[in-house]
Amino acid sequence: MQLTLKDIARMVGVAESTVSRAINNKPGVGEDTKQKILSIAKQFNYRPNQLARGLANKQTNMIALFIAEMKSPSAIEIISSIEKAANQAGYQVILCNINHDLAKEKAYLELLDTNQVDGAIFAGGQLADEHLIKASLSGENKIILLNRLTEELLLPSVITDNSRGTYLATEHLITQGAQRIALLTDENESLIKEEKVSGYQKALEEHAIAYNQNLVIDSQGSREAGYHAFLELINLSDPPDAFLATNDLLTVGLVEAIKMGGYFIPLDFLLVGYGDNLLTSIFDPSLTVVKEPYQELGQKAVDFLTDSLAGKKLAEMIVVLDPVLKIRKSSIKN
Amino acid sequence: MANVTLKNVTKKFGDFVAVDSQNLEIIDKEFLVLVGPSGCGKSTTLRMVAGLEEITEGTIEIGDKVVNDVPPKDRDIAMVFQNYALYPHMNVYDNMAFGLKLRKFPKEEIERRVNDAADILGIQPLLDRKPKQLSGGQRQRVALGRAIVREPKVFLMDEPLSNLDAKLRVQMRTELSKLHDRLQTTVIYVTHDQTEAMTMGDRIVVLRDGVIQQVADPLSLYNEPKNVFVAGFIGSPAMNFLDAKIVQEGDEYYIDGHGTFKIKIPEDKIEKYSVKDYVDKEVIFGVRPEDVVDANITHDFDVTDYNSFVAEVEVVEPMGSEIYLYLAEKDHQMIARVEAESKAQVGDNITLGIDLRKIHIFDAETEEVIF
Ligand SMILES: Nc1ncnc2c1ncn2[C@@H]1O[C@H](COP(=O)(O)OP(=O)(O)OP(=O)(O)O)[C@@H](O)[C@H]1O
Numbered sequence: 001m002q003l004t005l006k007d008i009a010r011m012v013g014v015a016e017s018t019v020s021r022a023i024n025n026k027p028g029v030g031e032d033t034k035q036k037i038l039s040i041a042k043q044f045n046y047r048p049n050q051l052a053r054g055l056a057n058k059q060t061n062m063i064a065l066f067i068a069e070m071k072s073p074s075a076i077e078i079i080s081s082i083e084k085a086a087n088q089a090g091y092q093v094i095l096c097n098i099n100h101d102l103a104k105e106k107a108y109l110e111l112l113d114t115n116q117v118d119g120a121i122f123a124g125g126q127l128a129d130e131h132l133i134k135a136s137l138s139g140e141n142k143i144i145l146l147n148r149l150t151e152e153l154l155l156p157s158v159i160t161d162n163s164r165g166t167y168l169a170t171e172h173l174i175t176q177g178a179q180r181i182a183l184l185t186d187e188n189e190s191l192i193k194e195e196k197v198s199g200y201q202k203a204l205e206e207h208a209i210a211y212n213q214n215l216v217i218d219s220q221g222s223r224e225a226g227y228h229a230f231l232e233l234i235n236l237s238d239p240p241d242a243f244l245a246t247n248d249l250l251t252v253g254l255v256e257a258i259k260m261g262g263y264f265i266p267l268d269f270l271l272v273g274y275g276d277n278l279l280t281s282i283f284d285p286s287l288t289v290v291k292e293p294y295q296e297l298g299q300k301a302v303d304f305l306t307d308s309l310a311g312k313k314l315a316e317m318i319v320v321l322d323p324v325l326k327i328r329k330s331s332i333k334n
Numbered sequence: 335m336a337n338v339t340l341k342n343v344t345k346k347f348g349d350f351v352a353v354d355s356q357n358l359e360i361i362d363k364e365f366l367v368l369v370g371p372s373g374c375g376k377s378t379t380l381r382m383v384a385g386l387e388e389i390t391e392g393t394i395e396i397g398d399k400v401v402n403d404v405p406p407k408d409r410d411i412a413m414v415f416q417n418y419a420l421y422p423h424m425n426v427y428d429n430m431a432f433g434l435k436l437r438k439f440p441k442e443e444i445e446r447r448v449n450d451a452a453d454i455l456g457i458q459p460l461l462d463r464k465p466k467q468l469s470g471g472q473r474q475r476v477a478l479g480r481a482i483v484r485e486p487k488v489f490l491m492d493e494p495l496s497n498l499d500a501k502l503r504v505q506m507r508t509e510l511s512k513l514h515d516r517l518q519t520t521v522i523y524v525t526h527d528q529t530e531a532m533t534m535g536d537r538i539v540v541l542r543d544g545v546i547q548q549v550a551d552p553l554s555l556y557n558e559p560k561n562v563f564v565a566g567f568i569g570s571p572a573m574n575f576l577d578a579k580i581v582q583e584g585d586e587y588y589i590d591g592h593g594t595f596k597i598k599i600p601e602d603k604i605e606k607y608s609v610k611d612y613v614d615k616e617v618i619f620g621v622r623p624e625d626v627v628d629a630n631i632t633h634d635f636d637v638t639d640y641n642s643f644v645a646e647v648e649v650v651e652p653m654g655s656e657i658y659l660y661l662a663e664k665d666h667q668m669i670a671r672v673e674a675e676s677k678a679q680v681g682d683n684i685t686l687g688i689d690l691r692k693i694h695i696f697d698a699e700t701e702e703v704i705f
């Protein structure tokens with residue numbers, strides 16, 4: 001006999017949705033009822049068909065991508081890598097631009113609470129706060145973090161080892177003869193910024209170069225901020241001989257300011273920028289940059305999400321990928 | 335002071351009541367264990383205390399302050415969960431310092447706290463290592479360390495040991511208890527494992543379907559269970575339950591197992607409890623396997639006609655220092671946990687004595703204890 005959800009519901013005397021919850025191992029069914037349902041299902045060899053299962057779970061085959069901002073080229077890279085990986089896995093992507101606004105993020109969480117999407121990837125931005133942990137734990141939502149840190153390490157995360165990128169860049173500049181390396185940071189990155197600073201500090205330390213607070217400029221992380229950082233640094237009594245910018249917009253503003261001032265790269269200043277994209281590729285000389293592994297990050301985040309949607313236990317909760325240093329002309333003393 | 339008080343706390347998911355008007359007072363510095371079968375509402379209760387779950391009805395107080403609307407980070411609590419990960423690219427020190435850096439603690443304070451926690455946990459030599467270079471137990475200690483450095487008033491732990499293998503779990507149990515002695519803070523600990531609950535808790539809360547069944551220290555829970563559920567849940571192998579009837583013969587009262595056994599109820603019990611009200615009524619007779627003895631071995635009580643019965647041995651399971659006997663008599667079945675010197679063999683009909691000081695009867699209708 002081929003049993004339907006309806007039959008089981010009638011036999012146990014519960015609603016069809018309860019049977020579905022029990023069979024799909026979803027919360028909200030008392031233990032006794034669940035056991036009753038499961039034993040009947042087993043007895044009659046009940047197998048939900050794929051379609052019925054999709055309906056019962058309200059599968060949408062949509063995932064939400066919460067992105068911290070959409071101003072930088074790196075955001076575009078993240079979006080396109082996730083979209084590509086998601087499409088390949090049979091999902092469509094809804095884009096939610098958070099614009100560093102927590103209220104906006106909370107509002108967009110509706111998408112998850114009302115089951116309009118199957119899961120979500122949160123890319124970049126501030127520390128993942130309790131509202132995400134809540135959404136994941138008590139809301140039973142599938143949530144993956146990408147380049148976003150959290151204090152309670154309960155959410156599967158894919159992150160870049162940010163200290164590694166600045167470490168490699170700083171070390172490279174030192175081996176090229178730089179002694180006073182300016183570091184441009186983006187205050188919006190908070191913890192990620194601190195990681196970037198720590199990589200820079202570590203390389204200095206290893207080469208016995210004292211850390212000089214005056215050479216570290218924390219800013220809004222915009223193109224203008226990159227420009228102004230240069231003006232500020234060049235007026236120091238002991239100005240830098242090399243620059244390391246930790247996001248792409250800062251890189252652009254910085255290069256513009258250097259050129260505007262009539263200086264030459266790498267003759268007057270060595271420079272390592274951030275992000276390997278259209279924006280940073282248009283300069284002459286070609287820029288040495290720290291390149292984050294966006295393709296892999298996006299792919300891994302989607303893998304995590306599809307695996308958890310399929311109910312698989314993740315082998316590891318946190319994957320850390322290394323950035324690479326693309327060495328070109330701007331950092332090589334000729 | 336960090337008492338945690340639950341007043342009529344209820345949690346509903348839609349119509350489903352996951353936690354049902356719980357009242358509970360957790361005393362400052364106490365190690366309190368929430369235990370019960372899967373789905374009984376342990377994690378939900380803990381998450382409400384943590385602030386990770388809205389409270390549908392009732393109030394939760396931490397240190398005399400109602401915290402229903404206080405966000406988790408302002409509750410002076412720290413959580414340790416089962417699937418707690420560490421950042422693989424950070425060393426142990428940075429993993430432990432992470433939360434403090436977030437809260438912008440001064441560098442010296444971070445150093446002091448991380449070092450103190452590392453000392454307490456015995457992981458001082460590991461501070462420079464990456465998580466990959468640690469054993470499972472060491473990683474779990476670091477996860478604890480992340481909570482300890484926050485110096486919270488209350489620790490909330492949800493099955494923190496269940497990812498560890500059996501041997502390590504036993505070892506970590508002891509360590510957690512010692513840790514609690516040293517830290518002198520309130521701990522609320524969730525487990526579905528009654529052994530873990532019994533070995534760790536100052537007091538234990540037994541939950542079933544979101545309802546608190548009993549709150550007591552381990553010994554009282556074991557000796558004076560309030561109902562059939564608690565009696566069956568605590569102790570391993572579980573208490574034997576046999577359906578029976580109370581019968582009166584003259585001044586004496588007996589538990590009559592429908593012809594299978596007949597056991598005399600001690601006089602002190604008759605006076606103290608409402609036994610007389612149950613004459614000719616159905617009850618559930620409960621006796622723990624350790625209180626059923628092989629009559630051929632001498633014990634500190636005499637085996638007479640009134641506290642013994644004969645049963646057939648169906649299975650003999652040697653457990654090293656003791657033997658489990660699986661017994662059957664008519665349609666009653668039970669387990670006895672007897673000394674290793676017992677000569678009982680499969681197929682034997684042996685006489686078993688029951689320690690009348692330890693027996694229980696429960697109302698068959700309500701399953702509440704009579705004594
Ligand atoms: N978000 C939710 N929506 C609906 N029901 C839920 C939700 N979270 C939990 N439940 C239900 O509430 C009940 C209690 O769940 P809880 O996780 O507290 O159980 P538990 O005692 O911790 O179980 P376990 O030992 O399996 O961890 C369960 O029946 C569960 O299915």
Ligand SMILES: [Mg+2]
Pocket residue numbers: 376377378
């Ligand atoms: Mg649980």
